[in-house]
Amino acid sequence: MLAALLLSAAAATAVPATVSAQTSVGRDLVLSEPVAGNVAAILSNVSINARVAGNVIVWGGDVRFGPNGSVDGNLSVFAGEIVAPPGRGLPVSGAVSTPGSLLRLYLEEMHRAPWQDGSRTRAAWGLRLMALALWLLASLLLLYVFGSPFARAAASAGEDWPRSLLAGALGVLTLFLAAAAALALLPSAVSIPIAILFAALAVAAKVFGMAALFLVLGQKLLRSVSPDRRPAALAAGFAVLAAGSLIPVLGAIVWSAASVAAVGIALSSRFGTPRMRVALPA
DSSP, X not given: OXXXXXXXXXXXXXXXXXXXXXXXXXXXXXXXXXXXXXXXXXXXXXXXXXXXXXXXXXXXXOEEEOTTOEESSOEEEESSOEEOOTTSOOOBXXXXXXXXXXXXXXXXXXXXXXXXXXXXXXXXXXXXXHHHHHHHHHHHHHHHHSHHHHHHHHHHHHHOHHHHHHHHHHHHHHHHHHHHHHHHHSOHHHHHHHHHHHHHHHHHHHHHHHHHHHHHHHHHHHTOOOGGGHHHHHHHHHHHHHHHHTSTTHHHHHHHHHHHHHHHHHHHTTTTOOOOOOOOOO
């Protein structure tokens, strides 16, 4: 993405018919001849005036269809607009994915009961258990590398749970609104890196906070804050939350609430940074 920002805006270029796939960074594309493969563009506008046999993926740019433009595969556009050809519908045979459509699908999945449409197949259970195992592994590795910050964050969360929950809710809302405002108000060359920065901060806060949440729950279960027992405490806290997340319907609520609390723990404790104390003269 940084390399893309260094590229100057070039004139639109036509894609020859012999190219089976096309990738562009920082250059607008005009597809005036049939393209046999996929088209991917970053910080680029794409004009489709011919048939594209594959998928079209655009980050930080608009997609405009001409009278003869069509896409046989899927169309994915993030931080950009989709303009259909005049007088007819969107000529896309596959699925059309935008941030709004993905959010709608996510919300529909969240509201679907686990027993509907075979959502809890063996494969789904296997993937869920694998994801939980990765959470435990990542948390133990972070605890091994950053033991003191996790201990401070866990102690801070244990002292004031309401503050962590409030900080998490406000933090998630602030990051989401800031990213949405950047994408809506700023040019793509600036808004995309800003949105990625906010997303990275949210992910880092959740990962750090979840490990700290596992630790504080385990310490309360084991009734011990001994450094030697931190791995066991983290595993115990993880086991409780993991078991709760596997409960049909209720599990999604439990894990979502834990995620909000985790972000709050990370932000309110400043990722376990020790507080500076100033000694005043007597």
